[in-house]
Amino acid sequence: xxxTAPSPARPAAKxxxxxxxxxxxxxxxxxxWTTPILWLLHEHGRQRFxxxxxxxxxxxxxxxxxxxxxxxxxxxxxxxxxxxxPPRVEYEISPLGLSLAPLFRTLAEWSQTHLPEVAAARTxxxxxxxxxx
Amino acid sequence: xxxTAPSPARPAAKxxxxxxxxxxxxxxxxxxWTTPILWLLHEHGRQRFxxxxxxxxxxxxxxxxxxxxxxxxxxxxxxxxxxxxPPRVEYEISPLGLSLAPLFRTLAEWSQTHLPEVAAARTxxxxxxxxxx
DNA sequence: CCGTATCCTTGCTGATACTG
DNA sequence: CAGTATCAGCAAGGATACGG
Numbered sequence: 445x446x447x448t449a450p451s452p453a454r455p456a457a458k459x460x461x462x463x464x465x466x467x468x469x470x471x472x473x474x475x476x477w478t479t480p481i482l483w484l485l486h487e488h489g490r491q492r493f494x495x496x497x498x499x500x501x502x503x504x505x506x507x508x509x510x511x512x513x514x515x516x517x518x519x520x521x522x523x524x525x526x527x528x529x530p531p532r533v534e535y536e537i538s539p540l541g542l543s544l545a546p547l548f549r550t551l552a553e554w555s556q557t558h559l560p561e562v563a564a565a566r567t568x569x570x571x572x573x574x575x576x577x
Numbered sequence: 578x579x580x581t582a583p584s585p586a587r588p589a590a591k592x593x594x595x596x597x598x599x600x601x602x603x604x605x606x607x608x609x610w611t612t613p614i615l616w617l618l619h620e621h622g623r624q625r626f627x628x629x630x631x632x633x634x635x636x637x638x639x640x641x642x643x644x645x646x647x648x649x650x651x652x653x654x655x656x657x658x659x660x661x662x663p664p665r666v667e668y669e670i671s672p673l674g675l676s677l678a679p680l681f682r683t684l685a686e687w688s689q690t691h692l693p694e695v696a697a698a699r700t701x702x703x704x705x706x707x708x709x710x
Numbered sequence: 711c712c713g714t715a716t717c718c719t720t721g722c723t724g725a726t727a728c729t730g
Numbered sequence: 731c732a733g734t735a736t737c738a739g740c741a742a743g744g745a746t747a748c749g750g
Contacts, residue, residue: 464612464613464615464616464617465616465685465688466612466616466681466684466685466688467612467613468688468692469684469685469687469688469692470607470612470684472695474603474607476742476743479597479599479600479603480597480600482597483597483598483599484597492711492712493711493712493713494711494712502744503744504743504744504745504746505712505713505714506713506714506715506743506744506745507742507743507744508713509712509713509714510742510743516702517698517699517702517703518695518698518699519694519695519697519698519699519701519702529711530711530712531711531712531713531750532711532712533711533712533713540691540694540695540698543687543690543691544687546683547683547684547687548599550679550680550683551599551602551603551680552598552599552602554602554676554677554680555598555599555601555602557676558673558676559601559602561652561673562605562651562652562673564652565650565651565652565673566650566651566652568652569649569650569652570650609722625731625732626731626732626733627731627732635723636723637723637724637725638732638733638734639723639724639733639734639735640722640723640724641733642732642733642734658732661731662730662731663731663732664730664731664732664733665731665732666731666732666733
């Protein structure tokens, strides 16, 4: 990885060999804002830049552009430019992006099943005080 | 999330409602260093602080401590302190952390299947030049 | 409407040193 | 050994403002 092209995904912090075989996918799919964007595109279908911005609610146009560009380059979304006045640009999920659906479903299922355990573990940990010197 | 306790996982950037139902899990499982740590604990079993540090290779003790503390609080790993001289501390995956295994497997499968498409999409995008004004 | 340009702040990182 | 403390450096993210 880290070819000659402008690939600002994340420098991976120069991991030596491959301590974790899923790191590439994690950087690809779970970078900041990618899951909300993919989710919204999946829920509401093809939509415009401002719709995405408004639905996410807390993202700035700069960052949204960055993320969408990267996701377009990675083949997860498709950008369509309509040369009109005013200009119109629409984004939609690509087939490749759609292939992540089962993964997201697994994630949602785990969430449903085990997130309460996480909450319990947290209160448990907090009640127990310092973890030992 | 973001309760009263010291849980600086990520402030989630104050997302309004719930633009993406899997965001909590993403913050939990795919924060920086968590997947390498979980992977190493899964591969090599229970091990000590320095072993983890050496195997990851590029992490400082400070950050490793931060990450391990948070994962312990979230119930993903278990920390065992042996009061000896020299002191010995061992970390291992908890059952909750182990319940992530199928998720990781799904991730690895997707990686195997679709990562080449990502690479292709990237070269394609880079060859095609500017994305249109 | 769809972005880009500019600044600013945050948080990770890195190096070093120091306890128990 | 297993951390904690401190400080400097950098890059990503956020806020604001402006242009095509």
